[in-house]
Amino acid sequence: MFSDVIRNISWEDTTKRIFEKTDADVRRALSKTRCDVEDFMAMISPAAEPYLEQMARLSQKYTRERFGKTINMFIPIYITNSCTNSCVYCGFHVENKYKRTILTEEQIIREYEAIKKIGPFENLLIVTGENPVKAGVDYIAKALDLAKPYFNNLQIEVMPLKSEDYALLRTHGLNGVICFQETYNEANYKKYHPRGQKSIYEWRVNGFDRMGMAGVNKIGMGVLIGLEDWRTDVTMMAHHLRYLEKTYWRTQYSVNFPRMRPSENGGFQPYVIMSDKELAQLTFAMRIFDHDVDISYSTREPAFIRNNMANLGVTTMSAQSKTDPGGYACFPQNLEQFHVSDERTAEEIEKALREIGLEPVWKNWDVAFDKPNMAI
Ligand code: SF4
Numbered sequence: 001m002f003s004d005v006i007r008n009i010s011w012e013d014t015t016k017r018i019f020e021k022t023d024a025d026v027r028r029a030l031s032k033t034r035c036d037v038e039d040f041m042a043m044i045s046p047a048a049e050p051y052l053e054q055m056a057r058l059s060q061k062y063t064r065e066r067f068g069k070t071i072n073m074f075i076p077i078y079i080t081n082s083c084t085n086s087c088v089y090c091g092f093h094v095e096n097k098y099k100r101t102i103l104t105e106e107q108i109i110r111e112y113e114a115i116k117k118i119g120p121f122e123n124l125l126i127v128t129g130e131n132p133v134k135a136g137v138d139y140i141a142k143a144l145d146l147a148k149p150y151f152n153n154l155q156i157e158v159m160p161l162k163s164e165d166y167a168l169l170r171t172h173g174l175n176g177v178i179c180f181q182e183t184y185n186e187a188n189y190k191k192y193h194p195r196g197q198k199s200i201y202e203w204r205v206n207g208f209d210r211m212g213m214a215g216v217n218k219i220g221m222g223v224l225i226g227l228e229d230w231r232t233d234v235t236m237m238a239h240h241l242r243y244l245e246k247t248y249w250r251t252q253y254s255v256n257f258p259r260m261r262p263s264e265n266g267g268f269q270p271y272v273i274m275s276d277k278e279l280a281q282l283t284f285a286m287r288i289f290d291h292d293v294d295i296s297y298s299t300r301e302p303a304f305i306r307n308n309m310a311n312l313g314v315t316t317m318s319a320q321s322k323t324d325p326g327g328y329a330c331f332p333q334n335l336e337q338f339h340v341s342d343e344r345t346a347e348e349i350e351k352a353l354r355e356i357g358l359e360p361v362w363k364n365w366d367v368a369f370d371k372p373n374m375a376i
Contacts, residue, residue: 001206002243009239011185014041015232021045030054035289040238043285044231052277055284059313062291070361071353072294072316073346074123076157077111078325078337079103079143083129085196087182089226089260089268091337092129094196101325102135108143112150114329118320119346122363124151125178125318127337130159130197137165144172152363155218159197160207166214177211178220179204180256183227184236192227208240212248219244219251220296225279226260226270234282238289245290254294254316255286261300261338276305280312287313299340306342307352319346 021042029039030051042048043055082100083092103111115121126143128135144154155176156169166177181204183189189201198204211219221240223233234257241253259279260270274282279301286295296316297306306317322328324336344352350360 001209002240003202003206005243006184006186006205006236006239009236011187011232011236014235015229017041018045018231018235021047023047023050026051030058030288037235037238037242037289040285040289041231041235043288044234044282048281048285049277052281052284055281055288056312059284059287060311062287063313063315066291067315069358070364071310071314071358072123072364073119073121073350073360073362074125074153074155074316074318075115075118075121075346076125076127076298076318076321076323077108077115078127078323078327079108079111080128080131080135080139081325081337082131082134083196084132085130085198086194087198088192088194089224089270100129101331102131102139103325103330105142105146107326107330108146110329111326112147116150118328119350120362121346122152123155124153125155125157127157128159132159132197137161137168141169141172144169144174148173155220157220160204161210163210163214166211166216170215174216176218176220176252176254177216178222178254178256179207179211180222180224180258181205181237181240182222182224183233184223184240185228185233188228205240208244209247212244212251215250217252218254218294219248220254220256220294222256222258224260225257225274226272228272230257230272230274230278230282234286238286241290241293252294253290253292254296255290256296256298257282257286258298258300261341279305280309283309283313299342300338301341303342303344303349303352306349307356310353310358311356317349319349320344 018041025042026048029042080102081092086094154173157178186201193199223237294316295314297314298318299321353360
């Protein structure tokens, strides 16, 4: 399990080593075709700042070689904002005294139908808060069943589950799971996640092993930028990614590093601010480190950054997202998890991507691929 691995990697020592990286370390990393985590640390270090242009060119080259000019489009649907946790940075925080919604089956169908009118989306991400009693595995399974007539590729972003639950959900059409570790800093983890199941660091960090063991086709991981030193946190994620790729090598992986956005919980302020330039540096470094990983940007990022980075390393984007349950059709004014930044319509985003020579892809998975005899 990854918890055994990460406990042997010192947070403080990693931070120190990143800031000690030199010009020579960066040049060595950029000269390699296969980088290790030490190289990644050099590329995200302050010493790499003068090399941004070279990194952008390399990142674009590797992205084009592996993904062509395609950008996979997906849309999230929040089916409940009910949550028993109290992440200090989130609008769905249990102590946030708003009326909570758990969409009924009829409401979920109305939302799916509304999404299909927005654009030709086939990649759907079903999102819930963490309420295992009121919106647990059975509820998620039902949402997947209801989605199958409308969408080809079903992913979930829900509470970490047992391996057998992931396996069960695969029989309901589940293709991918996204889970954000938020931060790999175990010493401070509880400060941000003081109660509920999410407060258990080990349960969360080992959730990715449970997905891998259940044979989930695609695993998405992420660090929430704004909690701890971002360079150290993403280095831990790079270790995690390498560990997973080695251990569950049949699985595809995606990464995401959202910068914290304002939410409705009384104004938690990020401890760490990542500049646009640093976000670009991290994206290039991630692509040079891992040519195959899918790099995803959500609508948390503004339109101009998404347009620029779509050409230089990003391979997946959400569009016209609502982060409140019922936001597409049933309850447009519900409690949202965070305010989106890119408020363009799916059509506008598609047009902007085509104008810069990219090809938005609405369908990148077919359920037919998921038959047992198709296993590699
Ligand atoms: S981040 Fe997720 S688990 Fe935490 S309060 Fe928000 S919805 Fe609940």
